[in-house]
Amino acid sequence: MTSHDMTADDAHHHGPSKKGILRWVTTTNHKDIGTMYLVFSFIMFFVGGSMAMVIRAELFQPGMQIVPAETFNMLTTMHGLIMVFGFIMPVFVGLANWMIPLMIGAPDMALPRMNNWSFWILPVAGTILISTMFMQGGGPNFGWTFYAPLSTTFAPKSTDYFIFAIHLLGMSSIMGSINVIVTIFNMRAPKMRLIDMPIFVWTWLITAFLIIAVMPVLAGTVTMMLMDRNFGTSFFNAAGGGDPVLFQHLFWFFGHPEVYIIILPAFGIVSEIIPTFARKKLFGRMSMIYALTAIAFLSFIVWAHHMFMTGLPLAASMFFMYATMLIAVPTGVKVFNWVATIYRGCLTFETPMLFSLAFVVLFTIGGFTGLMLSLIPSDVQYHDTYFVVGHFHYVLVPGSLFSVFAAIYYWLPKWTGHMYNETLAKFHFWISVISVNLTFFPMHFLGLAGMPRRIPDYALQFTDFNQIVSIGAFIFGAAQLIFVYIVIQAMRGKGPKATAHVWEGSHGLEWTVPSPAPYHTFSEPPTQIERH
Amino acid sequence: MLGFKKLSLLLTAGLMNFSATAFAAYGLNMPVGVSPLSASMHHLHMTMLWVCIGIGIIVFGIMTYAIIKHRKSKGHQAANFHENTHVEIIWTVIPFIILIVMAIPATKTLIEMNDTKAADLTIKVTGYRWYWHYDYLDEALDFFSHPSTTQEEINNLVAKDEHYNLAVDQHLVVPINKKIRFAFTSNDVIHAWWVPQLGVKKDAVPGFITESWTIIKEPGIYRGQCAELCGAGHAYMPIVVEAKTQADYETWLVEQKTPKNPS
Numbered sequence: 043m044t045s046h047d048m049t050a051d052d053a054h055h056h057g058p059s060k061k062g063i064l065r066w067v068t069t070t071n072h073k074d075i076g077t078m079y080l081v082f083s084f085i086m087f088f089v090g091g092s093m094a095m096v097i098r099a100e101l102f103q104p105g106m107q108i109v110p111a112e113t114f115n116m117l118t119t120m121h122g123l124i125m126v127f128g129f130i131m132p133v134f135v136g137l138a139n140w141m142i143p144l145m146i147g148a149p150d151m152a153l154p155r156m157n158n159w160s161f162w163i164l165p166v167a168g169t170i171l172i173s174t175m176f177m178q179g180g181g182p183n184f185g186w187t188f189y190a191p192l193s194t195t196f197a198p199k200s201t202d203y204f205i206f207a208i209h210l211l212g213m214s215s216i217m218g219s220i221n222v223i224v225t226i227f228n229m230r231a232p233k234m235r236l237i238d239m240p241i242f243v244w245t246w247l248i249t250a251f252l253i254i255a256v257m258p259v260l261a262g263t264v265t266m267m268l269m270d271r272n273f274g275t276s277f278f279n280a281a282g283g284g285d286p287v288l289f290q291h292l293f294w295f296f297g298h299p300e301v302y303i304i305i306l307p308a309f310g311i312v313s314e315i316i317p318t319f320a321r322k323k324l325f326g327r328m329s330m331i332y333a334l335t336a337i338a339f340l341s342f343i344v345w346a347h348h349m350f351m352t353g354l355p356l357a358a359s360m361f362f363m364y365a366t367m368l369i370a371v372p373t374g375v376k377v378f379n380w381v382a383t384i385y386r387g388c389l390t391f392e393t394p395m396l397f398s399l400a401f402v403v404l405f406t407i408g409g410f411t412g413l414m415l416s417l418i419p420s421d422v423q424y425h426d427t428y429f430v431v432g433h434f435h436y437v438l439v440p441g442s443l444f445s446v447f448a449a450i451y452y453w454l455p456k457w458t459g460h461m462y463n464e465t466l467a468k469f470h471f472w473i474s475v476i477s478v479n480l481t482f483f484p485m486h487f488l489g490l491a492g493m494p495r496r497i498p499d500y501a502l503q504f505t506d507f508n509q510i511v512s513i514g515a516f517i518f519g520a521a522q523l524i525f526v527y528i529v530i531q532a533m534r535g536k537g538p539k540a541t542a543h544v545w546e547g548s549h550g551l552e553w554t555v556p557s558p559a560p561y562h563t564f565s566e567p568p569t570q571i572e573r574h
Numbered sequence: 575m576l577g578f579k580k581l582s583l584l585l586t587a588g589l590m591n592f593s594a595t596a597f598a599a600y601g602l603n604m605p606v607g608v609s610p611l612s613a614s615m616h617h618l619h620m621t622m623l624w625v626c627i628g629i630g631i632i633v634f635g636i637m638t639y640a641i642i643k644h645r646k647s648k649g650h651q652a653a654n655f656h657e658n659t660h661v662e663i664i665w666t667v668i669p670f671i672i673l674i675v676m677a678i679p680a681t682k683t684l685i686e687m688n689d690t691k692a693a694d695l696t697i698k699v700t701g702y703r704w705y706w707h708y709d710y711l712d713e714a715l716d717f718f719s720h721p722s723t724t725q726e727e728i729n730n731l732v733a734k735d736e737h738y739n740l741a742v743d744q745h746l747v748v749p750i751n752k753k754i755r756f757a758f759t760s761n762d763v764i765h766a767w768w769v770p771q772l773g774v775k776k777d778a779v780p781g782f783i784t785e786s787w788t789i790i791k792e793p794g795i796y797r798g799q800c801a802e803l804c805g806a807g808h809a810y811m812p813i814v815v816e817a818k819t820q821a822d823y824e825t826w827l828v829e830q831k832t833p834k835n836p837s
Contacts, residue, residue: 280781353784497809
């Protein structure tokens with residue numbers, strides 16, 4: 043192992059060729075690009091998050107107080123779009139950029155110039171998307187799912203800019219995914235078979251295929267919208283022979299795999315972190331990979347479970363209900379594997395582990411409600427209510443987002459060369475985990491009691507729980523500033539120096555290079571590969 | 575470390591306890607409703623909830639045990655195992671069996687839900703931005719139903735009515751113990767007609783007809799809302815169904831059909 047350290051040290055002297063802003067604009071280095079992805083996505087996280095704060099302030103009591111209904115709809119729409127396309131997707135691409143080459147012993151991503159391009163499209167697309175909010179007639183206000191005809195015939199003028207932004211974001215994701223796939227297939231250390239790859243790399247390989255499969259469908263769908271809006275076609279307009287429900291089929295054919303695109307890398311992260319702090323190998327490694335593949339396959343044949351109220355034929359309803367229920371099996375296998383990994387381990391509870399354990403519990407709660415939602419008869423009462431809002435926030439916030447926190451705390455010492463402030467990080471964890479439940483758990487009650495989603499004003503009986511939710515949300519929002527502070531402190535070199543190994547129980551190639559990881563790593567491929 | 579697990583378990587358990595006791599009137603849980611379908615939906619919901627709670631207690635219980643007992647600070651040494659084909663087969667097969675058991679009642683209710691045949695009366699419901707239109711297809715009767723919550727209430731200028739946001743100017747009046755078929759459509763964007771107590775939620779899609787049905791067992795007033803984002807007035811598109819006995823319903827019908835003085 044030490045021989046790699048030496049090769050890596052040699053490379054240390056070759057830093058970025060340009061200084062200042064040009065370094066970032068022209069960089070083809072996977073670490074620089076990974077950093078840019080992470081910084082960009084966290085800026086988006088705070089933009090989308092502050093929208094959520096306004097939403098929760100408006101919902102603090104019944105009646106209209108802070109923003110008019112149109113603006114409220116715009117905020118819910120932009121919050122969803124920004125969090126999905128501007129935060130979670132790019133943040134995982136950022137982690138992929140940083141970690142995949144380090145984890146498979148590659149010197150860089152396979153297509154470094156395309157890598158640069160796929161990042162730099164993002165700020166452009168993000169700016170276009172956000173700029174629609176300041177255009178005449180307002181920005182997109184039809185929900186992040188933009189159902190036609192609300193998003194076509196009845197939408198604000200700015201929708202065409204929104205469509206362009208979606209096209210750009212899609213291009214960026216597709217290029218990012220191609221890069222991941224090509225890197226994984228061609229750049230692995232010579233002795234590393236596919237089966238030897240870390241689970242995080244596996245999850246990204248599958249995620250990248252999902253992205254390539256479905257982003258073009260989304261691009262096609264928004265193009266059809268564009269045609270309907272501007273060129274007289276009637277894809278989604280019944281008056282011209284089209285069908286508004288066709289939009290939903292197309293959207294969810296993209297949208298459901300998208301759900302797994304933003305959770306599979308989280309599975310990967312947790313599968314890396316739990317074994318490290320349990321000092322025990324991941325239980326059921328092969329079954330993890332099978333389960334991932336099964337989930338990815340099933341994700342393509344369950345899309346219509348988002349559309350149970352649209353009047354699907356009986357046979358279709360049954361098919362989609364059964365297929366959806368089936369997802370519980372591989373998902374269950376993953377959860378059981380994580381639990382079996384910590385069982386009889388030698389556990390310590392550093393912040394990455396805390397976030398990962400919270401992930402397992404809270405993601406599972408989101409999985410339970412997902413299972414409940416799959417049953418069409420009860421879905422009649424859940425569909426489009428706060429129960430659904432609670433469900434998907436449980437899988438996305440204490441799910442995907444917590445995995446991102448876990449990943450950043452886990453690899454931050456490798457990136458910066460310094461440990462983060464553990465006490466403060468634990469404080470960040472505890473306040474987050476309490477407030478996240480305070481925010482999203484009562485949403486289930488609200489939904490069951492009959493509160494529809496996407497409303498700026500509600501009947502009086504929903505007031506108490508909405509106030510709890512809002513208070514939880516404000517605490518959660520504020521707590522994330524602690525996270526920023528912790529990360530910046532580590533980046534500024536405060537805190538003890540990190541060793542190459544960082545964690546006592548860490549395994550894998552990324553821990554064989556020094557901390558901070560030099561600008562160029564694995565100029566010569568590593569030879570000692572852990573075999574599975 | 576235990577805090578969040580305890581919290582989530584407590585909250586999960588709380589869903590059960592509170593709904594049964596302190597908050598019964600408040601509506602913390604899915605309503606049982608007043609139709610056979612809404613009762614089946616509620617039953618399925620409760621069954622699945624208990625299944626999930628059961629699984630949750632086992633999984634989180636084992637996790638909690640490991641977190642307490644198998645920590646380094648207690649000097650626990652890591653075991654070496656990392657696979658076990660038998661265990662893995664068992665925890666794949668058992669969930670599968672649970673799912674099949676759950677699928678049976680779900681499918682039964684689903685088939686029942688989809689059977690809109692042999693209805694006693696049919697009401698065509700059309701969604702508009704932002705009000706509803708009801709057309710009694712078996713009678714020469716149709717009317718609009720607008721929200722009656724005032725702008726002053728919305729803007730917090732006057733005290734809010736008890737049924738704030740859930741009141742309309744004209745109720746949809748229907749007879750009890752009759753199979754009522756609803757045919758939904760829309761005049762503009764997609765809306766969704768939802769009355770929890772009746773166990774009916776269906777999208778109203780412009781240019782298409784979707785169907786649903788209910789049998790109301792109890793006379794009373796049942797309130798619901800539009801459940802599909804339809805623009806700025808989406809929050810203000812309530813539904814009020816008033817179920818009357820057959821005799822009262824017929825009296826109401828006659829009243830409605832009597833021409834009123836032009837005003």
